[in-house]
Amino acid sequence: MKYSKVNLSAVKNEGWIRNTDMRRKFEDLLRNERFLKKLEIGVxxxxxxxxxxLLRIFLY
Structure with a gap:
């Protein structure tokens, strides 16, 4: 079964689009103040x- 170059490039481009969507969501989260406060408290x-x-390991 042969695959055309168009189909293979479409699959590659779809992965690239998915990565940019995830990057956009991540950037939106970093702009969200509530998320940053929760992240700061968690850290x-x-x-x-x-x-x-560490104190428990070294002092006992």
Missing amino acids: GILSLLFILI
């Missing part, structure tokens, strides 16, 4: 947990 909690784990 802060994870860093506190990491510090507590």
Whole structure:
């Protein structure tokens, strides 16, 4: 079964479009203040947990 070059290029372009859609959604999330606050709180909690784990390892 032979595939035409047009079909193969259409498949490649579809993947590229999907990547740009994901990039646009990610950029929209980074502009969203509520998302950034939640992200900041989440990173802060994870860093506190990491510090507590390190303190527990070294002090006991």
